[in-house]
Amino acid sequence: MIRVVTGKETYVINLDAFGFEVLIQPALYVFALIAVLYALLKGKKGWRPESGAWRRAGLTLLVAAVILPAIVITPPGHRAAIFTLTAGVSDTERNEGLSFVIPYAQTARMVNVRTQVYRNGEVFAQSSDLQEITVHVAVNYHVEPDQAAELYQTIGLGYEDTIVGPAVLQLTKQEVGLVLAVDFAQNREPLARAVEIALTAQLVPYGVVVEFVNIEDAVFDPDFIRAVKNKVIADEEAAREQRLIAAERAKKAQTILRAEGEEQRRLIEARGERQAIDEIAAALGFTADEYLEWLLIGQWSGNLPTTLIGDAGEFGVLLTP
Structure with a gap:
């Protein structure tokens, strides 16, 4: 799948819609053409082919016209969905490698079952406090191989633009709307997980398996960023003032404790002196x-x-x- 972005428009070219034969089968057709020319020109006399040359060329062309459309080559990481003119899309996918179909009655379309990455570009969402946030989301997903034919039948090969993209857009807006803008950074991983769970529930019925959701970036309104910065500065200033007040209180408490300690020391010394006087006086027989x-x-x-x-x-x- 190739995305071509021109200005504000995005065009998608899905090479898988043509199948892997766009790379291999042209070579087979070229080989068949060479075989026809060889059969036609073999034994040529002057400007006129020999009498049996046209018969050989026609037979070679007939064989090529029957065999080449019957060849299906399913590349690695793909499944072939087979469409029959009389029965529609088959429920059974063709696995990787070489297989055959009924020429002109059946055609094969390749469905990519490898891990793919969908990037939504920009999702304009609002947080629960009505702040505008531009979110960039990447989703890793793959098509369930056993449901490739069903997905092709019900959605087609443009499933990424039909079901994956709209679901990512809707669910991202929904989950962002439950978070406060100031809490977005610390809730980034839980938010991505919530989108992943909701997206899985929505895409599993179609045979699309969500592997991982990553919120790659988030852009806030400049006024909101300035307000947050000012609040952070104010909070830091308030915290600094609180620390100064706490330090002053601690200093006063230390002074009080020191004074109380000095007073207690003097009282202890006075009591000691009084006790010594009493003991000496008693020893001398005095009061x-x-x-x-x-x-x-x-x-x-x-x-x-x-x-x-x-x-x-x-x-x-x-x-x-």
């Missing part, structure tokens, strides 16, 4: 207050204060010289 007074007396230089600040009452302060 804690008596022990502290004893320490002060031990540290006194022996000089009495000579200056009094304030009243001479209970709260006066004496200063030494």
Whole structure:
């Protein structure tokens, strides 16, 4: 099958419609023509053939006209669908290799059963949030060999344009319409799988087996791409701000914990000192207050204060010289 693209139009030339004989049988016809000419010119005398030359040439031509149309050569990866003038398309396909048909009453058409690739070009679809997406899809498929004749009878050799292409277009639009545009990238493989499952269910009754569906590319509207980029930038900025806030909170928490730790340390030290004073005082037979007074007396230089600040009452302060 050859596709010719001219501008916006696509023309399909299906060489399989002519059968493999377009490559082999012309050589046989050329050989038959040479045989006829040889029979006609053998033993030629001057410009006139000998008397039996016309009979030999006619016999050779008759044999070629009967034998050559009876020869069917089915190439590798094909099946031959046989059409009989009186019975229509046979249910039995001819396998690869050489076979024969009834001349002029039967004709053979080759059906390709190899793996083929269908590319839809562009599918204009809308996501579930109404964003326009141009999707490029490739489908690997093959014709079931045992159903080649049935496919030729019901659809013809243009099955790719008749059933495969429209099904791919319809199902791709259907499945894309179930996905949000922003989620398209991460859902690409599940989307292709969904199209494959739906396409298989639709084409199997015709004898077409879907092997693999690949979403090769997807093109979004430029405004949507800009909006997504701006959202990503805004999300990144918000995340950065959240990280800064979290860092500041962690710093404050560390400061509080450090202060609480320092306070706890001082309390522990004070309790330790208090306990030590109590133990020393007990050992000396003092109370804690008596022990502290004893320490002060031990540290006194022996000089009495000579200056009094304030009243001479209970709260006066004496200063030494």
